[in-house]
Amino acid sequence: MPGKEERMQGFEYASPITKAQAVALLSEMRGETEVLAGGTDLLSLMKDFIVTPKRIVSLKGIPELKGMTFSAAGGLRIGAMTTFQELLDSPTVRRNYRSLWDAIEGVTSPQIRNVGTAGGDLCQRPRCWYYRAGFGLLGKDESGKALVPDGDNRYHAIFGNDGPAYFVSPSSLGPALISLAAKLKIYGPKGERTVTAEEFFVTPKSESDREYGLGSQEIVTDILVPAATGIRNATYEVRQKEALDWPLAAASVALKMTGRNVDAARITLGHVAPIPWRSKAAEQAITGKAVSEETAAAAANAAVADAKPLSRNSYKVQLARVAVKRAILAAAS
Secondary structure (H helix, E strand, O other), X not given: XXXXXXXXXXXEEEOOOOHHHHXXXXXXXXXXXXEEXXXXXXXXXXXXXXXXXXXXXXXXXXXXXXXXXXXXXXXXXXXXXXXXHHHHOOHHHHHHOHHHHHHHHOOOOHHHHXXXXXXXXHXXXXXXXXXXXOOOOOOEOOOOOEOOOOOOOOOOOOOOOOOOOOOOOOOOOHHHHHHOOOEEXXXXXXXXXXXXXXXXXXXXXXXXXXXXXOOOOXXXXXXXXXXXXXXXXXXXXXXXXXXXXXXXXXXXXXXXXEOOEEEXXXXXXXXXXXXXXXXXXHHHHHOOOEXXXXXXXXXXXXXXXXXXXXXXXXXXXXXXXXXXXXXXXHHHO
């Protein structure tokens, strides 16, 4: 890997003003282009020579990718280039989509909030130190041996870690969007398509794969969150420190309730698997029950029953259990 004293590799910078122009620019240099949203992740990857694109396509000049709209019947539309600070400042988000607001509040850096975008958060690359140190997305040595299972895996996955991916999804918004049954609009050479937030995240099987279902010539344009009338929701994150850092474990919960009784539930764990990890076992454990310390604890136990910690991260099982329990209690209250 190039030494720190070397300069960042030169690249071509493109600034389209429509999503069609952006896709055309991506298509011209397929496989050699990266999309620039807020840049908080991409620029650090380029400085460390983890990615070396020949062209950067910035989405900052595309008006249709910005802003939010809301209606009580139709729900919330978030443009992919909407910043975290705009979401945090929105009374609508805080009032109706508390799980999203909680997750954004956890990003404590004002600089990141004012630059980082909703779409960029969904598409950021893993924070795995093997990947960031140049050992590839799957963390392998020159012989092809996976370094994570027998290495320093304190912050790696406890779910979905049968291989070859051991990193955890870094997305702050992903768990909340999945629990809120959100959908994403994606635009590419063949036009527009829509996927659920749950379908968007994928576990890579090879070094050339990405962690999300987005083609090299496609961009995320909109996040569509259904109306949350009658849905109580919250996110709870467990962190090592108050300063800017990624959680060790998180849980986002959305509950449809009658009084204290749960009619339906969606529970998604974050930072514990290569994708935001939806727990149907926890959902089943709490559905039909009145929320209490005991039923929340039972759902939390169900959420981690199938966890498979690695050699140095078994502590994350308890943190995930705590996150689920507290997220349920916060949502119900």
